[in-house]
Amino acid sequence: MDKIINLQVWQMAAAYIFILLLLLIVRLRGIPREKEILLSTFRMTLQLVLTGYILVYLFDHPYPLYTIMVIAAMEVFAIYNIIKRIKIKLSNKMKRIIAVSMVTGTLSSLVFFVLVVMSVSPWYDPRYFIPIAGMLIGNSMTGISLGVTRLTDGMSMQKNLVETALxxxxxxKAASRQIVNNAFDSAILPTINSMVGMGIVFLPGMMTGQILSGTSPVTAIEYQIAIMLGILGSVALTVILFVQLGYKTFFNKEDQLIFDEQ
Known part of the structure; x- marks a missing residue:
């Protein structure tokens, strides 16, 4: 096996030079982002360090309850971030639909991927279950955030067209079909675009990490192909559940548009 390079503390510290470079650029350009950059850097560092120690413990103590608790926490945090990201005020019904879509779409995709595609045994092995769950949930979170934005914007901007159709x-369903389709298309497009350039324009993080850890590039590619297909499926399932349920919140029992009440 090839020698693995373990980064020293001073080498990790040297990587923060790039943050200083970014701070210098935004300062010279007069862009007020210094506080946001520093906060995001601090949060990223703290969260990853804590996650590292937690994963070490979980890997040494592989119990089903621990794995389930971690997945539940990831789902809750993802749902919270989706709702927080959306600039407009969402109805409680819309928030419930976001939660149901995220949990149903990601968990069903995760279970299928772990049990069928990867054939992980035991199924709750945190070394596989948690990283895969993180990739599926993270990408689905981005997809559904785009879906919410595009759906609400579409219903707002094309309100007159929808009312005319009614x-x-x-x-x-027929009056909002094009809006729903556009929302779904916009939500899955980033994932599709990333697949197009993968392997030629850039090497994905998972594949790069495996190669740097000494894994054969061919093995890393096999894992990357499988996980990307799993991500695509999770995003597609999550978003289609949301848009198919979400558009209904814009109509009352009399099939009248109620966008202003959102």
Missing amino acids: MLGATP
Whole structure:
């Protein structure tokens, strides 16, 4: 096996030079981002350090309850971040739909991937279950955030078209079909675009990490292909659940548009 390079403390510290470079650039350009950059850097460092120690403990104590607790915490945090990211005020019903879509889409994809694609045994092995869950949930979180934004923007900007279709006898589903399709398309596009450039324009983080840790590039590629397909499936399932349920919150029981009440 190739020699693995373990980074020393001074080498890790040297990497923060890039943050100083970014701070210098935004300061010279007069862009007020210094506080946000410093805060995000601090949070990233603290969160990853804590995560590292937690994972070491979990890997040494592989119990089903621990794995389930971690996945539950990841789902809650992801749902919270989605709701927090959205600039407009969301109804409680919309928030519930976001939560249901995230949990249903990501967990069903995760279980299938771990049990069928990876055939992990035992199924709760945190060394596989938690990292895979993180990639599926993280990407689905981004996808559904885009879906929420595009759906609400579409219903707002095309309100007159939807109301006209309703007056002509169209059902809410038919009147909002194009908006729902556009929201779904916008939400999955970043994942598709990342797949297009993968392997030629850039090497994904998971694959790069495995190669740096001494894994054969061919083995790393096999894992990367599998996980990218799993991510695509998770994002697609999560987003389609959301848009198919989410558009209904813009209509009342009489099939009237109620966007202003959102």
